[in-house]
Amino acid sequence: MTKSNTKIHKILLVRMSAMGDIVMATPLLKAIKRRYPQAEISWAVQPEFADVIRGHELLDELIIIPKGQWTKDFKALHWVRLWKEIRRLKKQLRAAEFDLAIDLQSLAKSGILVKWSQAKRKIGLNSREGSQKWMDEVVDGSVVTGELISSEYQAMAEYLGCSIDSFQMRLPANLDTPSWKEITTELGSDYLVFCPFTTRPQKHWFDENWQALAALLPANKKIAILGGPGDTVAAESLMKNMPGNVVNLVGKTRIQEAIAVIRHSNGVIGVDTGLTHMGIAENKPTLALFGSTLPYSNTRSAKAKVLYHQLDCSPCRRNPTCEGRFDCMRALSPEWVLQEWQVLNQGVNVEVRL
Template identity: 40%
Template sequence: MTAPSKATHPAPRRILIVRLSALGDIVMASGLITALKTLYPHAELSWVCEAGCVPLLKHNPRLKQVIVWPRGEWQSLLKAKRYVALWRAIRAFRAQLRAEQFDLVLDGQGLLKSGLIAWLTGAPRRVSIIAREGSHRLVHEVATPTPGADPVMGSEYRYLAHYLGAPVGSFVHDLAVGAEPQARARSVLQAARLAARADDANAPAARPLVVLAPFTTRPQKHWVESNWTELAQALIEHGLQPVVLGGPADREAAERICQGLPQLINLAGQLKLDESVALIADAQLLIGVDTGLTHMGSALRVPTVALFGSTRPYLQGPAARTRILYDALPCSPCRRRPTCNGAFTCMKQLTVERVLQAGLGQLALSQPQAEPSA
C-alpha cells in the first residue's frame, strides 16, 4: 500500500477535483468533498466533470463551482476534422482552468483524459489515483491503493483522502439535495400516487416509498426482468409503495415491468437527475443493481439492497443501512468479459424471496425502536 504523503506542502487555497464521469463513480468520490473541507477548512473546492454529471454536484454548498468539461464539443470538432477550432477550444479551456490558479488538483479518475485536464491547470501539485494510460506523466504524485484492501464503498477515493492526510472518518459521501428538485420530485410522486389510488380505491394514501433501480448499462449486471414485477407485487402486499426509477432510455423496459400492476408507479424518464436524487432521499428503501441510482441510496444513507454479480464495486456500504447481495462464484466478478455465454447465473440465483427478505430486513433497521415498557 502506498504510504500517505510525507512531504510538507503549504495548505492549498484552491483545490480542483477531476472526476469526469460516471454517475456512480462521482457519487462514490463525493466523500472527497467532506474530507478536503476537514483537512483544509479554508480552501475553495471546485469540481470538473462532464455535462451530464453536473446535476449531482451543482446543489452542493461546499463546492465553489462545477466546471463543465466540453467533451461533446471537442469530439464534434475532431470528427469534423476541424483541428484548428479544436486546438482553440482546448486553449480556451486551459485558460479557463489556469485563471482559477488552483494550488492542488486531484485526478480521481486516473485516465489519460483526466490526467490531461489536471495537467492543463498548471497547478504546482497534481495528485492522481492509480494513474493508467500513461497519465502518471501528467501529474506529480500517484496514490496507489492495494486492490481489495478496503471493502467499503468509495475505497479508492477514501485512500486518496488518506494519502493527503485527511483524518480518519472525514470521508463521508456528500450528495446535496436541491430545494427545487425536491419540490418537483415530490409533486410528480404525489400525482402518481393519486393516479394509482384512482385505479385501486383500496390502496392506502401514503405507503412507505420503495425505489426500484433495475436499469444499468450492461446486460450482465441486470436482474431478471420478470423478477422486478414479482418483487413489486410482494412489496405492495407488505403495505409498501414501489416506484420504478430510471432514465429516458429505460422507459420501454420499465413499462414491461409495470404492465398489469397498476399500483406499481413508473417514473422512469420522468425525473431529471437531481430530481431523482431528491426522490431517493425521501425513500424508506431502495433496491437496485450496480447502477448510479443504487449508489445514491447508499450515499444518502437510505436503507439499500444492492444486487451485484458480474461486478462488485464494493462489499460493504458506508453504513449498515446498505446490504450487498453477492455470491462469489468462480466466474465472478467477470466485469466486462462474461464467460457464461449469457447464462448470467450470478444474477439469476438471487431469488425474489431472498431479495424481498433482505429489503424488509433493511427497512426494519431504519424503523425507530419502541421504548421498553416499565
C-alpha cells in the same frame, strides 16, 4: 512532493463521469475541507453528470467539461471550433492558479485536465493510459481494502493527511428541484424505489424477478422505478407485468429530481448503478444486487447491504463466460431479496405478502 506546510488555497478535483463514481467520490469533499478549511474546491465534470454535485455546500465551483460536444466536433471535422474551445478551457484552468489538482478518474482524458491546470502539485489516483507521466505523485488506491465503498477515495484522503472519520457519501443538501413533488404526486409519502437499469446486461436483474418482487411487497405501498432516458424502452417492457402500485418514472426525472425521489422514499432496491449508490448516500435502507461486478461489499452503513452470490467465475466484470445466462444474478431469487429486505428493515413496520 510539495512540502506539507505549503499553503493550499485552491484545489481542483477531476472526476468527469460516471454518476455512480462521482457519488462514491463525494466523501473526499468533507475530508479535504477538514484538512484545508480555507481552501476553495473546484470539480471538473461532464455536463450530463454535473447535477450529481451541483449546489453541494462543500463545493465552490463546477468546471463543465463538454467532452460529448468535443467528440462531435472532432468527428464532424470542426477543427477550429474544437481548438478554440480547448484553448478557452486551458486558459480557464491556468488562470485559476490551483495549488493542488487531483485526478480521481485515472485516465488520459482526466489527466490531461490536471496537466493543463499547471497546478503546483498534481496527484493521480491509480493513474493509467499514460496519465501518470503528467503527475507529480501517483497514489495506489488499493492500499485500502476494496471491500469498502469509496475505498480508493479513502486511500487518496489518507495520502493527503485528511481525517477519514465518517467517510460517508454526501449529495447536495439543497436540490434545485421544485418540480419533484409534481413528478411524484401519485407516489404519496410512503413508497419504495427500484433501480433496475445500468450500463451492461450482465449487471441487470431479470424482468420477471423484479415483477415477482413487486408482487410480494404490499399492494398499498407505491413503488417508483427510476432510470435514465436511455432506459425507457426497457422500462416499458418491464412494466408490462408489474402490479398496479408500480409507477414508471424512467426518463421522466432529471438527476436532482431523482435524488429528491430517493431522499423522500422509504428505501431503495437496485443493481450496480449510480441511483442505488445514491440510496446509500441518502442513508436510506438500500439493498444492492451485485453479480458481474462487486464494487464494494461493505457499505459503511447499517441501513445498506450488498446481496451477492459468489461463483467461480465472478466477478467477471466486462467479460462474462456464462453465455448470457448471468448465473450470478439468476441466483438472487425474489424470495431471497425479499428476505434480506425484511432483515434490513427490522424494527420498521414493513408488511410483506407471501
